[in-house]
Amino acid sequence: MTTPAPDHATHDPLLIASHLDGTLDAREATLVHEWLATCEPCVELRADLVAIAAATRTMAMPTRPRDFTLTAADAERARGRGWRRVLAAIASPRDRVTRPLAVGLTTLGLAGLLLANIPTASLFGGAASAGATSDGATSSQVEMNGVDAGAGAAASAPVGAAPLVPNAAATSDGYGQVAPESSPIRDTAGGESGKGTDKVTGGDHLGATPPAATGPSILIAASILMLAAGVALALLRWGARRLGDG
């Protein structure tokens, strides 16, 4: 006869439940056999689990509330052609494509727009910042195009500050600070500062690149397109599911 075991709390009930279906390895099975030989609550637990499993198997059968045969109209509806079929597929909880696609497109669209609106200079150099610093304009007023920024800087540069159009940005240290002609930064980066040439700092090459006006506009257009597609897809999914629930 088993006796109450003070250490029953340390016996893992999950192992006892697993023992019921014979899914334990040899070591665990031996452990459970020991518990069952010495611990009354463990024996009780096992007996209860057996009784519950048996009762579940012989549970009463619920009666069917209605007939599920299909009418001709149902059959036609079930066949679902064209957009109805597409909507049904989108509305299905098993649909694993629409949601991530909508989220992905929307995210890409937003990221693209954000990227397109960040002044290029703040990412790659101080061209735009130079313009902003020199004439007090905010960075948002400066076109993100390095050329425009550079041009802006050149146009607004104080007389004598940097007569290096289109490389007005060359006076920038790349961190929004306008370096004087004799700046050590310029000296170092240019390598020929002593000659007072118009060599530019490494970070300012953008100011010298030829105009690339289509770059940002393509990015913006693609971003808007992706954002619109993502939002449209999300709305379509939401609508399809509402229809399905209705």
Added chain:
Amino acid sequence: MLDSPRLTIAIRRDPQTMEGLRSTTVADDPVQRRDLILIEQARDGDLGAFNDLVVLYQDQLYALVVRMVPDRDQAADAVQEAFFSAFRNLKSFRGGSVKSWLNRICVNAAMDAQRAKKRRPVQPYPELDDESWQPPAGESADPERTAVAAERTRALSAALATITDDQRTAIVLFDIEGYDYAEIAEMTGVSLGTVKSRIHRGRLALRDLMEGRMELFRG
């Protein structure tokens, strides 16, 4: 349709156990052969043949789904949706057991209903108050035993409705429908270990929930 010769065959069939279905080949099994003929006719556009299949399996399938989705209306909708889906996908049936195919469609529909329930919760488990649960087959006519059996079913139904959807699905498929771990893992898209864990944890949860009523089950 009720007078159709196909239905006569269906009504005369002997109930098959899960093991029986698994151990017989399609060629040997008249039930399988009949089901395959009905499927073939349904594929050719015979709605009556499909409806014969519905008549044959709707009770079993409803019983399966209502245990997974305790709300009776949602369960009925899920079964209807499963039959719609089966009809829509007749061409995707690749042979084998028609009953298993329908069961899988119903399990998917039930899991969809469980997800929908999470999305739009309804009043929980109204079936607990109704008397539509039939006593188990073969139950003694003794009123006291019948009352105890009914009480046991009520307690178990309430507890089953309370555990998680995943645990309930695993227990219903394993204990009631007789699927093995691997089949349940495939049907529900989780690992074998997860299935075992859900069944064992589910049973422990049932025991905890019925702690004060275990005497109904012990004797």
